[in-house]
Amino acid sequence: MWQDARALNATANGLIAAVVLACIASGVWWVSQRPMFTLKTVRVESMYDMELKRVSELTVRAGVVGKIKGNFFTTNLEQVRTAFESVPWVRRATVRREWPDQLIVSVEEHEPLGTWGEDGRLLSVKGDVFTANLAEADEDHPLPQFEGPDGSEKEVLARFSELRSWFAPAKLVPEALSLSSRYAWTVRLDNGMQVALGREKDHTTLRNRVQRLVGIYPQLAARVQGIESIDMRYPNGLALAAAGLKFPKDGSKPVKAGAKLITTTTKKTSKH
Numbered sequence: 001m002w003q004d005a006r007a008l009n010a011t012a013n014g015l016i017a018a019v020v021l022a023c024i025a026s027g028v029w030w031v032s033q034r035p036m037f038t039l040k041t042v043r044v045e046s047m048y049d050m051e052l053k054r055v056s057e058l059t060v061r062a063g064v065v066g067k068i069k070g071n072f073f074t075t076n077l078e079q080v081r082t083a084f085e086s087v088p089w090v091r092r093a094t095v096r097r098e099w100p101d102q103l104i105v106s107v108e109e110h111e112p113l114g115t116w117g118e119d120g121r122l123l124s125v126k127g128d129v130f131t132a133n134l135a136e137a138d139e140d141h142p143l144p145q146f147e148g149p150d151g152s153e154k155e156v157l158a159r160f161s162e163l164r165s166w167f168a169p170a171k172l173v174p175e176a177l178s179l180s181s182r183y184a185w186t187v188r189l190d191n192g193m194q195v196a197l198g199r200e201k202d203h204t205t206l207r208n209r210v211q212r213l214v215g216i217y218p219q220l221a222a223r224v225q226g227i228e229s230i231d232m233r234y235p236n237g238l239a240l241a242a243a244g245l246k247f248p249k250d251g252s253k254p255v256k257a258g259a260k261l262i263t264t265t266t267k268k269t270s271k272h
Contacts, residue, residue: 038071040101044084047094047108054089054136055109063087072101080105088132091124112137113160114144116153127154145188148179155179159206163187166210170217191227198233213238 042065044057067083068075077095084093084105092108110130116123121131123146137143148156156179163174167189176188185197185206195213197206209232216238220227226243 038101039068039075039103042068042103042105043098044105044107047092047106052107052109054132055087055107060084060087060090060105060107068103072097072099075103088130089136091126091128091130112143113157114146116146118147123153123157125157127157129153142175144174145176146178147176149181149183152179159185162207163210166207167214170214172214172217193227194229196229196231196233209233 042061044052044055044060046052064080064083064087068080070076077097080095080103081093084090084095084107089110090107091110094106096104096106098104110122110124110128110132111126112122112132113125114123115121115134115137116129120134121129122134122137122143123129144160146153146156146160156177159179160174160177163177167174172193173190174187175190178186180186182199184199186194187197188194195210197209200206213230213232220230220240224240224242227240228243229241231239
């Protein structure tokens with residue numbers, strides 16, 4: 001080997017290259033640790049250039065900045081993103097570096113649509129369930145109430161949107177929607193009336209039942225006072241419970257307060 005000039009030159013060149021790389025790496029590390037690269041600013045901004053309504057930049061920075069480790073070069077952006085997304089009202093965050101000592105955090109807020117379940121959680125307009133201060137969520141108006149099995153959030157959200165349009169001709173507004181563990185639907189309206197819609201046989205089941213109720217509702221409202229609940233699971237009619245009923249104009253016998261009234265077009269009244 002010692003007589004092989006090429007081998008000696010190659011070895012020497014390799015050692016020199018290794019030393020140079022080590023020196024460069026040490027130099028880069030030394031420079032990266034200079035005080036000028038200490039993070040001095042963490043700026044929080046809206047992801048879509050919209051005003052942040054519930055995410056306070058001051059509060060977010062106070063709660064998260066202490067969790068950020070490292071400097072401009074060494075801080076882990078993924079860890080910073082995770083820390084910001086753990087803040088209430090933050091749906092999504094992205095983080096980028098800005099030379100020489102800043103982090104820019106873009107935040108997307110949750111937009112609440114209603115409450116979810118009975119444990120104080122919220123449902124967003126995008127179907128996400130999250131935890132935040134309820135007092136901040138309904139400061140403008142009371143929120144609709146939603147309930148359903150785990151994983152049904154987006155289905156409940158989509159059905160609520162449809163129900164609002166289906167009930168609109170009767171000037172009724174859904175205020176609560178529940179999907180049971182057996183996947184039966186119940187909706188409460190803004191007049192306090194609760195409507196049992198049952199399970200879906202196909203994609204038209206609920207719509208047909210709502211349209212049937214909307215069609216007959218003006219007559220019911222005129223004849224019956226204080227309707228508490230209506231059961232639309234009958235194929236050719238409905239059942240209702242009311243605190244009191246008016247005397248019909250045709251002189252027929254009134255129904256006692258609190259009784260159920262079955263209205264059908266045929267004798268068949270079995271439920272589905």
